[in-house]
Amino acid sequence: MKPIDYDLDIVVIGGGASGLAAAVAAGRELPNNTAIAVFDAQPRCGKKLLATGNGRCNLTNRAASPSDYHSDDSHAVSQVFSGVNVEDTLAFFESLGLVFREEDEGRIYPSCGQASAVLDLLRLELLRLGIAEMCGCRVDQICRQDGVFRMNSPKGSIRAKSVIVACGGAAAPQLGGVDWGYALMKSMGHSVTGLHPSLSPLPATSPHLGSLKGIRAHARATLCDGRGEIASDIGEVQFGDKALSGIVIFQLSFAAANVRSDDLCVELDMLPERSGDDIVALLTKRRAILPHLTLENYLTGVFNKRIGMCLLKEAGLTPLSRSVAELTDADIRRIAKIVKCWRFPVNGKASWSNAQVTSGGVRLSEMDGMTMQSRFCPGLFAAGEMLNADGRCGGFNLQWAWSTGILAGRSAAAYIKGKADRTAL
Numbered sequence: 001m002k003p004i005d006y007d008l009d010i011v012v013i014g015g016g017a018s019g020l021a022a023a024v025a026a027g028r029e030l031p032n033n034t035a036i037a038v039f040d041a042q043p044r045c046g047k048k049l050l051a052t053g054n055g056r057c058n059l060t061n062r063a064a065s066p067s068d069y070h071s072d073d074s075h076a077v078s079q080v081f082s083g084v085n086v087e088d089t090l091a092f093f094e095s096l097g098l099v100f101r102e103e104d105e106g107r108i109y110p111s112c113g114q115a116s117a118v119l120d121l122l123r124l125e126l127l128r129l130g131i132a133e134m135c136g137c138r139v140d141q142i143c144r145q146d147g148v149f150r151m152n153s154p155k156g157s158i159r160a161k162s163v164i165v166a167c168g169g170a171a172a173p174q175l176g177g178v179d180w181g182y183a184l185m186k187s188m189g190h191s192v193t194g195l196h197p198s199l200s201p202l203p204a205t206s207p208h209l210g211s212l213k214g215i216r217a218h219a220r221a222t223l224c225d226g227r228g229e230i231a232s233d234i235g236e237v238q239f240g241d242k243a244l245s246g247i248v249i250f251q252l253s254f255a256a257a258n259v260r261s262d263d264l265c266v267e268l269d270m271l272p273e274r275s276g277d278d279i280v281a282l283l284t285k286r287r288a289i290l291p292h293l294t295l296e297n298y299l300t301g302v303f304n305k306r307i308g309m310c311l312l313k314e315a316g317l318t319p320l321s322r323s324v325a326e327l328t329d330a331d332i333r334r335i336a337k338i339v340k341c342w343r344f345p346v347n348g349k350a351s352w353s354n355a356q357v358t359s360g361g362v363r364l365s366e367m368d369g370m371t372m373q374s375r376f377c378p379g380l381f382a383a384g385e386m387l388n389a390d391g392r393c394g395g396f397n398l399q400w401a402w403s404t405g406i407l408a409g410r411s412a413a414a415y416i417k418g419k420a421d422r423t424a425l
Contacts, residue, residue: 008036009036010160010412010416011163012166015040018405019384021409022164024131025406026413027413032129036132037132039138044135048176060402061086063106064391066080069400070391071388072363073363076367138180140152144377144379149162162381164409165382166384171200185362188377188380199397200356202243204244205345209241215238215306219236219248221267222266224267225259244344247393249266251392257359263345264346269340283335294324315335315338361385361386362386
């Protein structure tokens, strides 16, 4: 047997959002002489947290509730939120010294607008509690023998009374996303669902995307397959070279990640506030008052000029050098139809490098939703993105990390206290 280099009470594997929250929550419940350490494979904890909310950290969402998440166990999601909800999370960060503000659609950010402030406050609390950060140290093996956990790492062997696995998911590998945490949980008897990138641009095919790259527009986006509508949302869409992006598309990718279909497409309603008949009337009026223009400028003032030109090309009205006066009533109806339903076939799956979160993971049904403890292995807890629960865009996934992390930390502390009490007897 290898000599033990680290003899600890609680080991947290993963120094991301959920892992740091778990370590703080555990440390606050236990005496100062309790040995707790966070082991992270990255050179520094919290790399992915620093990138959230475009560097501003979308801490949570005021409206977050169990219905905002995909999971194999919706009851367990509800249990998690009954244990730590949005208000509990905000109180947790207030106790660290964070001041925050609420913006559009319930999104909550640090008032200073810096994700680094959130990370700094978590790490300062670790320092106050005497919790060590072991960075550049991936835990690559775990087992339980005689009620004690044994682990291997590049910096030595580890023994602990309790373990919290919070390695994160496979999304955004350039920011520290990993998949080896799933192997750790599998080695402890847990199962893992299929993994898919979520909250990401959707790869799409269209002859117009190249000329629209970088343009943003307000639209209703609907994800469809051969059987009909799957999901729909309204807001800003961003056109990419070979993809559709923007928050609305991220929301659809949340649904697309959980759909098995080879004929997905996104339909854009470019004037969702107007009916098809209203658009026909609008275009007919423009033909009457703008007969001197060429088609190239027919939709200027209604849409971005390049979007307007692409809509006309999609309707087959080329060349655009023709006069607006030449438009027939049938042409106008065809344009209106495209405006209300501009189709973009989805070409393949989203990439891990562009995804914000992982859809799928360790089955939540195998964890106790009230404590985040394994149903198979006492003393083993899990939290965060590696669990099979992913939420919508807008602070929902960080809320899941905080809720599960805080629950796991508090529960691991209770487990350690219980072991201490039994030892005293």
